[in-house]
Amino acid sequence: MSLFPDQSEYPDPMNMSYDVIIIGGGPTGSTTATFLRREGLSVLVLEKMKYPREHVGESMLPFCYDLFEEVGVLEQMKAHFTRKPGVTFSNADGSRSSHWCFTKILEEPYCLSFHARRSLFDDMMLNNARKEGAIALEEVHVTDVDLNAPGGGVLVKTTHPVDGERTYAGRFLVDASGQDCFLAKKLGNQKPFERLHVRLALSSHWANPKYNASLANGNITIVHFGGDKLGWIWLIPIGPDRISIGLAINMSYAQEQRRILMKEHGPREWQKVLYLNELAQSDVVMQVIDGAEMCWEVVSNGDFSYYAEQKYGDNFAILGDAGAFLDPIFSSGIFLGMKSAKLVSPGIAEYLHSGDNSRLKEGYGIMEKGYKVVEDLILAFYEPSAMAFPELAGSDGISHDQFEAIYTIYHMLLAGDFFNDSERYRKAIAALRDPEMVKKYLALKKHDLEDDFIQVCQGPLLQEV
Numbered sequence: 001m002s003l004f005p006d007q008s009e010y011p012d013p014m015n016m017s018y019d020v021i022i023i024g025g026g027p028t029g030s031t032t033a034t035f036l037r038r039e040g041l042s043v044l045v046l047e048k049m050k051y052p053r054e055h056v057g058e059s060m061l062p063f064c065y066d067l068f069e070e071v072g073v074l075e076q077m078k079a080h081f082t083r084k085p086g087v088t089f090s091n092a093d094g095s096r097s098s099h100w101c102f103t104k105i106l107e108e109p110y111c112l113s114f115h116a117r118r119s120l121f122d123d124m125m126l127n128n129a130r131k132e133g134a135i136a137l138e139e140v141h142v143t144d145v146d147l148n149a150p151g152g153g154v155l156v157k158t159t160h161p162v163d164g165e166r167t168y169a170g171r172f173l174v175d176a177s178g179q180d181c182f183l184a185k186k187l188g189n190q191k192p193f194e195r196l197h198v199r200l201a202l203s204s205h206w207a208n209p210k211y212n213a214s215l216a217n218g219n220i221t222i223v224h225f226g227g228d229k230l231g232w233i234w235l236i237p238i239g240p241d242r243i244s245i246g247l248a249i250n251m252s253y254a255q256e257q258r259r260i261l262m263k264e265h266g267p268r269e270w271q272k273v274l275y276l277n278e279l280a281q282s283d284v285v286m287q288v289i290d291g292a293e294m295c296w297e298v299v300s301n302g303d304f305s306y307y308a309e310q311k312y313g314d315n316f317a318i319l320g321d322a323g324a325f326l327d328p329i330f331s332s333g334i335f336l337g338m339k340s341a342k343l344v345s346p347g348i349a350e351y352l353h354s355g356d357n358s359r360l361k362e363g364y365g366i367m368e369k370g371y372k373v374v375e376d377l378i379l380a381f382y383e384p385s386a387m388a389f390p391e392l393a394g395s396d397g398i399s400h401d402q403f404e405a406i407y408t409i410y411h412m413l414l415a416g417d418f419f420n421d422s423e424r425y426r427k428a429i430a431a432l433r434d435p436e437m438v439k440k441y442l443a444l445k446k447h448d449l450e451d452d453f454i455q456v457c458q459g460p461l462l463q464e465v
């Protein structure tokens with residue numbers, strides 16, 4: 001059931017042609033629709049699914065706070081979703097862990113972040129775009145587009161389970177189709193990020209988990225395996241009695257496991273067996289799911305880390321996951337999608353008003369720099385010689401003050417500071433990947449446990465969703 005009832009008193013979308021047609025009603029499409037409406041443009045969003053629908057990716061960054069406030073959903077976020085005061089990195093048995101609390105580096109209220117069940121969050125965002133005057137149609141699957149329609153606009157072909165095939169006309173197309181990458185695939189310009197690994201993620205929700213102190217406080221926990229599988233597990237407390245648990249591993253390791261597990265468990269079951277086998281490698285995870293029930297079958301997401309070589313053209317722009325996707329280790333996807341929408345929407349409006357695309361170009365330029373910061377950070381996470389996040393601490397905590405500089409850089413990055421001063425951050429990340437620098441920092445490390453994170457990472461207890 002949706003928390004946000006449908007409020008569709010629309011004019012007939014067939015009788016209109018739009019300034020902008022957006023493919024996809026995820027967070028990027030909805031945010032773009034909202035910003036474009038505020039630029040005075042008419043907007044049609046076409047979403048192939050019936051909302052609310054589930055989606056992977058529940059943990060958000062504090063740098064989303066401003067965006068939630070600006071698009072007008074902050075109060076709903078506070079009312080409906082779990083608060084996230086920080087991040088915990090742990091090794092598999094929990095003997096080494098580090099805790100990163102956003103209150104250390106961001107002032108109230110901007111340190112506040114959230115975890116959200118995506119079915120409710122995405123529905124809220126789409127309805128918010130409707131409130132701004134966008135027309136958003138569900139169960140409308142875009143099957144083809146003509147970017148060279150008569151008069152210089154675009155034609156968008158769709159199918160709907162009841163209405164059948166329809167074609168909508170617009171002046172400009174935004175592709176926010178997520179990992180379907182509608183336009184990049186059509187234009188044949190989707191590329192892998194050469195520097196990043198091909199990976200597989202397997203995930204599910206669990207009911208009635210047993211929270212440890214860190215999860216009960218609202219921290220996302222990342223359990224890091226390292227080694228050849230380059231594996232990690234996320235634990236995202238999306239409510240007092242519901243947690244999202246996902247496994248991310250190297251594709252080559254997953255394929256090797258597939259060969260072994262398929263023989264015994266068959267094509268349907270092997271992923272679930274692999275998922276459960278890997279969760280069982282971690283005492284931290286096993287304690288949380290002891291007595292908990294899996295809410296649905298394991299969902300698989302593979303082949304991530306790609307980008308569209310051409311992200312905008314005469315009458316189109318590609319945004320969010322449809323334009324690029326980076327490994328989800330730092331929970332950056334929703335923020336990157338929403339921030340891109342904010343950076344690029346004024347450029348689309350200016351282009352449609354005056355034909356000048358310089359602002360659009362500028363928006364994409366800023367965006368690219370931010371994505372580079374995230375890419376560097378991901379590389380640092382997987383590099384054996386770089387700082388291992390769980391190892392940065394003593395056996396059960398960190399002393400923030402003794403390592404102010406390094407913790408500040410990492411803290412700011414974990415919070416989502418990808419777009420301000422990106423060159424300086426890239427240099428800092430490069431230093432942290434340098435084995436000599438790592439040695440120096442580790443030599444500084446004293447096992448000072450005075451800052452029990454519960455004291456430094458205070459956040460409200462999980463609330464009912």
Ligand SMILES: Cc1cc2nc3c(=O)[nH]c(=O)nc-3n(C[C@H](O)[C@H](O)[C@H](O)COP(=O)(O)OP(=O)(O)OC[C@H]3O[C@@H](n4cnc5c(N)ncnc54)[C@H](O)[C@@H]3O)c2cc1C
Nearest residue numbers: 024026027028048057059142177178201320321328333334
């Ligand atoms: C394993 C994994 C874990 C993740 N964890 C996190 C996390 O913790 N935090 C975080 O911020 N991000 C996370 N992400 C990333 C996050 O899920 C995405 O970055 C985010 O959903 C991007 O939003 P979007 O609107 O661009 O795409 P989406 O949310 O995917 O929305 C795209 C929409 O387009 C619709 N669509 C697609 N094709 C068509 C078509 N042809 N016609 C009509 N509609 C269409 C789809 O139905 C969908 O609703 C994770 C991703 C993965 C794979």
